[in-house]
Each structure stands twice: as C-alpha cells, then as structure tokens.
Amino acid sequence: MTTTAPTGTAEAALARWGFSEWIAQTRRTGEFIDTPELDGVNDAVISVDGRPVVNFSGIGILGWQHDPDVRRVFAAAAAEYGLVVGGSRLVQGLSRPHLELEKLVAEITGQEKALTFATGLLANLGFVHAMKARFSFADEPGVNNSDMVLVLDWDSHWSMWKAADGFKYGRNLFAFEHNDVAALRTLLAELGDRRVVVGFETVYSSDGSMAPVGEILDACEEFGAVSFVDDANGFMAYGNGGHRFAAEYEALRRATFRMVSFGKAVGLSGGAVVGPADAIDAFRFLSGTSIFTTNIQPPTAQAITHVLERMRRDPSVMERYLDRIDRLRERLIAVGCAINSTPTFVTSIAVGSNETAVRVRRDFLERGYLVPMFVYPAVRRNEAVIRLLVNNRLSDEQLDGFVDTLAELRTIHGF
Ligand SMILES: Cc1ncc(COP(=O)(O)O)c(C=O)c1O
Structure with missing residues (x-):
C-alpha cells in the first residue's frame, strides 16, 4: 500500500484503509459510477446533468408517488x-x-x-x-x-x-x-x-x-x-x-x-x-x-x-401493469434476450461480465436511457443483469425504444 501523507497524521491513518487506491482503480475500469445530478422530479423521464433521459432505474413501479x-x-x-x-x-x-x-x-x-x-x-x-x-x-x-x-x-x-x-x-x-x-x-x-x-x-x-x-x-x-x-x-x-x-x-x-x-x-x-x-x-x-x-x-x-x-x-391498476410487463417480456424474448423464466414484474436481462455491463450501461446512457445494471455484489461475479422494475408511467413508445436499443447493443457487445 502506498501513501504520500506524512506519518503521524489522521490522513496517513486513514490511508491504510485503501479507499483512494480502490476508487482510483474503479474509476479507471469504469465500474465507479458518479452520482448523476438529477433536476426536477424523479419520473419516467429525468434530467441527468441537464440532459433528458428515459428512466428505467426507478423502483416505484405504479407511479403512485406522482x-x-x-x-x-x-x-x-x-x-x-x-x-x-x-x-x-x-x-x-x-x-x-x-x-x-x-x-x-x-x-x-x-x-x-x-x-x-x-x-x-x-x-x-x-x-x-x-x-x-x-x-x-x-x-x-x-x-x-x-x-x-x-x-x-x-x-x-x-x-x-x-x-x-x-x-x-x-x-x-x-x-x-x-x-x-x-x-x-x-x-x-x-x-x-x-x-x-x-x-x-x-x-x-x-x-x-x-x-x-x-x-x-x-x-x-x-x-x-x-x-x-x-x-x-x-x-x-x-x-x-x-x-x-x-x-x-x-x-x-x-x-x-x-x-x-x-x-x-x-x-x-x-x-x-x-x-x-x-x-x-x-x-x-x-x-x-x-x-x-x-x-x-x-x-x-x-x-x-x-x-x-x-x-x-381497485386491483385492476396492478393487473393492467402486470399485463404490460407480460407484453414486454414477450418482446424481449422475441429479440433474443435471455431473461428470467418466472414471469414476475421483476425482469432480469442477462448481460454477463462486469466489463460488458460497464460498456452497455454507458452506451444506453449515450442513447438516452438510464438502465439499472446489477453487478457483484448485487448478483454473482460476472453474471451482471439489467434488472428492470418498469415504471408504469413509461409510454409504449419508450418501452419499444428501450427494446430496440437493447437489440442494437446486443449485436455490438455480443451478450
Ligand atoms: C428482497 C428485499 N428485501 C429488502 C429490501 C429493502 O427494502 P427497503 O427498500 O424498503 O429498505 C429490498 C429492497 O430493494 C428487497 O428487494
């Protein structure tokens, strides 16, 4: 372990924990994700660092919060x-x-x-x-x-x-x-x-x-x-x-x-x-x-x-949402994605290695989609998945755009 802090200081004491080296390394590999600055309400479309992106990363699925x-x-x-x-x-x-x-x-x-x-x-x-x-x-x-x-x-x-x-x-x-x-x-x-x-x-x-x-x-x-x-x-x-x-x-x-x-x-x-x-x-x-x-x-x-x-x-609100998820699953399977076999509203799309996950997430963002990428320790090492809890406020067009982008990125990154 290397530290440039003078010995006998609080800085030198903390340096022994290795946070700085680890953060520098994860920044180099792209695994470190800077917290995006969100403007306005967290919804189906959010503004990340001043740019609108379609948000697939939320967890409040029915949008009751709005x-x-x-x-x-x-x-x-x-x-x-x-x-x-x-x-x-x-x-x-x-x-x-x-x-x-x-x-x-x-x-x-x-x-x-x-x-x-x-x-x-x-x-x-x-x-x-x-x-x-x-x-x-x-x-x-x-x-x-x-x-x-x-x-x-x-x-x-x-x-x-x-x-x-x-x-x-x-x-x-x-x-x-x-x-x-x-x-x-x-x-x-x-x-x-x-x-x-x-x-x-x-x-x-x-x-x-x-x-x-x-x-x-x-x-x-x-x-x-x-x-x-x-x-x-x-x-x-x-x-x-x-x-x-x-x-x-x-x-x-x-x-x-x-x-x-x-x-x-x-x-x-x-x-x-x-x-x-x-x-x-x-x-x-x-x-x-x-x-x-x-x-x-x-x-x-x-x-x-x-x-x-x-x-x-009125349980029909949830039922209609779950019908939409069934349709999304059908589309994902149609474009060749490996998804979880049980049709719950949690949709996991297999991506593979951490390196692929980093690139796929970045390319999605460039194309205007914020996707939740689960890597270790949320899942096993090199079994990264896009883990979707789709927000019901996303339109059918936004869901279609996501599937089309996914199909494109699958051919580029081979997952
Ligand atoms: C299985 C499971 N247990 C517990 C929790 C924690 O719940 P909360 O987000 O309310 O803290 C979560 C949240 O993602 C979860 O998925």
Whole structure:
C-alpha cells in the first residue's frame, strides 16, 4: 500500500484503509459510477446533468408517488402531523398515521399486528436482531434466544445477510440452495430440535424468481421452524385478488412473520414486519431498529395508507401493469434476450461480465436511457443483469425504444 501523507497524521491513518487506491482503480475500469445530478422530479423521464433521459432505474413501479391525490394527502398530513416523527416511538408515542397504517397492513396480510420501520432494510435487520435477543429489564427471566439458528435462502437480500453478521456459518447460520425445498428439508432434519428461523423471499430482486412459498412453509411447519418471508417486492403486486401467483400468496398467509416494503408497488418508502401480536410487541423493544432510530415520516405513513386503500378497492391498476410487463417480456424474448423464466414484474436481462455491463450501461446512457445494471455484489461475479422494475408511467413508445436499443447493443457487445 502506498501513501504520500506524512506519518503521524489522521490522513496517513486513514490511508491504510485503501479507499483512494480502490476508487482510483474503479474509476479507471469504469465500474465507479458518479452520482448523476438529477433536476426536477424523479419520473419516467429525468434530467441527468441537464440532459433528458428515459428512466428505467426507478423502483416505484405504479407511479403512485406522482398521483395528485396522493400528493394532496401527503401535504395535508404534513400540515396536520408535521414532517417528522421527532423521536423514538417507545418514549414519545406515535402519530395516528402510523397507527392506522399498522392496523391496515395487519388486516391486508391477515396477521395479528404490524410494526413499521423507516425502511424495509431496517425491518429485516431489526427482525433478526429481535429473534436472537437476550434481554431482561432487571432480574426477571426476560427473553434469551441467543441460541437460535438462522437458515436463509442463498439468494436472500443483503440486509438479511448483514443482519446475520454476528452469526457463525455452520454453527448458528446455514443456507440452502436458491428455492430448493429438498435442500432445506435436509438441513432442517439435521438441525433436529434446535430453535430455527427460516428466512426467504417471495419475489427475488436479482433473478425475479418466485419462491415455492407453500412448500417451504410446509417444511417449516413439519420441522417446527419459525418462518420469516421477505415480501419487499411482491407486497400488493400479488395476492390482492389477482390471478398471478395466487396459490403462493394464499400460502403466504401461513407464514409466522412477513416483512413488507412500501417502496415498490406502493411507490413511497418504509417497511413493516407483521406477525403474532406478542412477538410484534416484543420487537418494539428488541429489534433495536425501532427503539434507536426514527420511523417513516408521518405524511408518508398517511400517503401509504391512502395508496393501500385505493389498491385494495381497485386491483385492476396492478393487473393492467402486470399485463404490460407480460407484453414486454414477450418482446424481449422475441429479440433474443435471455431473461428470467418466472414471469414476475421483476425482469432480469442477462448481460454477463462486469466489463460488458460497464460498456452497455454507458452506451444506453449515450442513447438516452438510464438502465439499472446489477453487478457483484448485487448478483454473482460476472453474471451482471439489467434488472428492470418498469415504471408504469413509461409510454409504449419508450418501452419499444428501450427494446430496440437493447437489440442494437446486443449485436455490438455480443451478450
Ligand atoms: C428482497 C428485499 N428485501 C429488502 C429490501 C429493502 O427494502 P427497503 O427498500 O424498503 O429498505 C429490498 C429492497 O430493494 C428487497 O428487494
């Protein structure tokens, strides 16, 4: 490691971390992406560094965040409840918008109680922390679950693996091959009567696959394991009366716990864990990410409730969106793209090596498209994908333009 900073300085101390060398190297290879400066509202077309580009990188798929009524609800709640929660829920209570939202999310998911968090990521971290907690207020027995075992699908979101940082793989942390129920069963049989939590997702962010929800929950029930389903992506996209993945979402009601994010179908931000009432009450203390940080902003909480109520009243908005995604998938296959086989709204287009990914992203941008390129660590090394959560506010012409550009870049870069 080289550093030019004089020894005995704070600069020299930090130089030992190697950030400068690493950043210089990733700038050279093109893997470093400078944060574009966005002007105006983040929408289907955004202005990047003063130039309009068609935005395929957003995650708020239905565009509720732009809906005039949603914005009105947000503004009215901001006036009534203020902009921020202003402190921890435990010491000062919670605004009505949060309490209403928690009641509604519990009702929608068919669970007893919900606990909201500032983001879905914090919900995941908090859940694992709470399930492994050892705590008592004084000398009373309290809870001691420090011997719990966490079993994850290998492709679980970064937040679940991060939550498991304090675990030791092979001792109290195990993983099964992605969506492989037989492998999970073998593992659960080996774990015998240890106290196990099985964590998996419904719709996986990276490959767009749908878990065999019912079969995994069957295995959990049979082996006496607690189940935790990260439904960040699928919440309100499926299971709201639509025909797609209806069996999986019916089975999901049997999960012990379910986590949801309000960032995808709802288009806002925040997350929640739902489950049995006493456990959820315990999580208020034990998760850490509820007690030691703030919650969703009150106007956002109110806007989420408004969106959820509208989605429940009229599931056809989501159905029409999913029909559009089916048509997009057909077009992508027609131009020869390798895409994920499960037809969820998450569309992953295989690109290959990191170098190709860098070039394809750059060429798309030159042609006026901002595309989300997933490279390691979001996916395995050299298995880069364009991971689309298409914004419903994109026009058919914009989707066609994207597919045509993709076809052109495939021939140039050979992916
Ligand atoms: C599977 C999964 N879990 C958790 C999260 C985190 O949710 P949030 O964006 O609400 O923090 C995401 C977000 O992308 C996700 O895809």
